[in-house]
Amino acid sequence: MVGSDDATMFGVGIKRLDVVRTWKELRSLRRSATGTLDEVQTIQMPRLRWMVDHAVRHVGLYRSLFPGDAARRLQHPDDLLRLPFTDRAVCRANPIAELLSSDPPPGSRRISSSGTTGEPSEVLYSPGAAWYQGILALRRDGVRGLRPWDKRCEVTSLREGPRRSGIWELLDRRFMRVPTTRPPALLARDVLALRPVLLAGHGHLLVELGEELDGAFRPRYLVTYGESLDGVTSDALVDLYGQRQLDQYGTAEHGSVAWQCTAADLYHIDHEAVLLEVLDDHGAPVPPGETGEVVLSGLWNPLMPFLRYRIGDIATLADRPCACGYRLPALARIWGRTMDWILDSRGRWVAPQRLWIDHHLERDLVQGVVRRYHVRQDATGAIRVLVLPYRDLPADFANRLQASYRRLLGQDAMIEVVPVADLPLHPSGKFRRFSSELVRSRDAWQSESPATPW
Numbered sequence: 207m208v209g210s211d212d213a214t215m216f217g218v219g220i221k222r223l224d225v226v227r228t229w230k231e232l233r234s235l236r237r238s239a240t241g242t243l244d245e246v247q248t249i250q251m252p253r254l255r256w257m258v259d260h261a262v263r264h265v266g267l268y269r270s271l272f273p274g275d276a277a278r279r280l281q282h283p284d285d286l287l288r289l290p291f292t293d294r295a296v297c298r299a300n301p302i303a304e305l306l307s308s309d310p311p312p313g314s315r316r317i318s319s320s321g322t323t324g325e326p327s328e329v330l331y332s333p334g335a336a337w338y339q340g341i342l343a344l345r346r347d348g349v350r351g352l353r354p355w356d357k358r359c360e361v362t363s364l365r366e367g368p369r370r371s372g373i374w375e376l377l378d379r380r381f382m383r384v385p386t387t388r389p390p391a392l393l394a395r396d397v398l399a400l401r402p403v404l405l406a407g408h409g410h411l412l413v414e415l416g417e418e419l420d421g422a423f424r425p426r427y428l429v430t431y432g433e434s435l436d437g438v439t440s441d442a443l444v445d446l447y448g449q450r451q452l453d454q455y456g457t458a459e460h461g462s463v464a465w466q467c468t469a470a471d472l473y474h475i476d477h478e479a480v481l482l483e484v485l486d487d488h489g490a491p492v493p494p495g496e497t498g499e500v501v502l503s504g505l506w507n508p509l510m511p512f513l514r515y516r517i518g519d520i521a522t523l524a525d526r527p528c529a530c531g532y533r534l535p536a537l538a539r540i541w542g543r544t545m546d547w548i549l550d551s552r553g554r555w556v557a558p559q560r561l562w563i564d565h566h567l568e569r570d571l572v573q574g575v576v577r578r579y580h581v582r583q584d585a586t587g588a589i590r591v592l593v594l595p596y597r598d599l600p601a602d603f604a605n606r607l608q609a610s611y612r613r614l615l616g617q618d619a620m621i622e623v624v625p626v627a628d629l630p631l632h633p634s635g636k637f638r639r640f641s642s643e644l645v646r647s648r649d650a651w652q653s654e655s656p657a658t659p660w
């Protein structure tokens with residue numbers, strides 16, 4: 207989950223005030239969100255075919271990776287399964303010219319991903335793709351009942367953009383973007399001065415801000431993004447702000463991908479902008495209700511297409527409609543990154559969400575006790591759980607956590623629980639809850655792709 211701080215939040219990128227085009231597109235998005243899966247696929251498939259054809263013709267990476275007539279063979283969404291995967295490593299192995307279809311035209315937008323997975327990297331959006339991100343944000347805001355002029359405050363790792371003029375300057379005054387490096391006390395002062403309708407940021411930063419605000423201000427909308435939320439963070443946010451946060455999921459490469467409506471239930475997917483697959487370890491689609499790896503194909507950015515892109519996140523596909531009535535395929539949960547898996551003492555890889563400590567300990571041992579924690583596996587396989595507590599850990603905290611982890615990871619797993627005075631954040635402002643020096647070998651899936659060759 208990288209770089210989602212960006213294109214997903216604000217309707218930036220609308221270079222001209224193209225009201226008619228924007229209004230038409232919004233109306234069509236409203237229609238497709240209430241339509242059937244078939245109707246959505248009749249929007250997706252022509253766009254996908256066009257994008258694949260364009261990529262094979264004009265983008266070096268896809269010219270060498272995809273068959274020349276790939277677009278013609280894409281008749282049904284399942285046909286996509288036959289195309290090889292791409293991922294960040296593949297893209298990084300190529301010079302940027304091999305990833306672009308042309309020189310960036312004027313009005314293109316440059317976005318840096320935060321690089322929690324390694325080096326920060328750059329993504330370029332065509333003017334049309336940047337515009338479409340604005341449309342998606344307007345649609346999402348509309349579904350949530352947020353109006354374009356409502357005041358917002360976003361705690362972001364993004365650098366401030368250039369000053370804008372005219373109506374945009376007026377809107378900018380209502381949208382405050384505060385860097386993640388700002389101390390919570392100053393942040394609280396900013397928020398109290400602006401009193402935004404919507405307050406957004408990484409979950410753990412909103413927790414720190416909420417502690418500082420101490421009930422002095424509660425926004426109408428609390429929005430989180432950019433990291434997977436565990437129960438510790440969610441419960442703390444409910445305590446501090448008196449409401450369940452609305453989470454959203456996006457990537458630097460694709461922009462907005464999925465988000466929760468005000469029912470705070472499932473994640474609605476931006477099907478019109480991105481084709482989202484959830485795949486099992488063999489590269490086959492998981493059935494509804496099951497969990498797998500997220501693979502994304504962007505439908506809107508011809509300048510720098512990301513097709514069949516393994517973003518490295520794990521998600522669960524919903525097996526029911528959202529509480530709001532939304533019936534299209536949706537995500538029930540976004541779990542975080544595949545790279546954070548932990549190796550157990552029997553040599554099996556354990557998904558990080560199975561180590562969330564609120565799944566292992568009673569609520570009263572965690573809530574109001576644990577502020578943040580980090581599970582770190584070193585090269586010998588030993589696991590250290592670093593806990594930043596609010597107060598002294600209860601006497602049986604460490605023993606209970608060790609015992610519960612051993613039931614999951616094996617009785618001879620080496621587990622140490624260490625209270626710490628500080629847990630530093632990644633420079634991007636994100637917080638990595640899990641890390642392992644044992645890199646998960648995913649060659650089974652990586653080298654076998656595509657699952658079904660043409």
Ligand SMILES: [Zn+2]
Pocket residue numbers: 466467468469471472474528529530531532
């Ligand atoms: Zn909903």
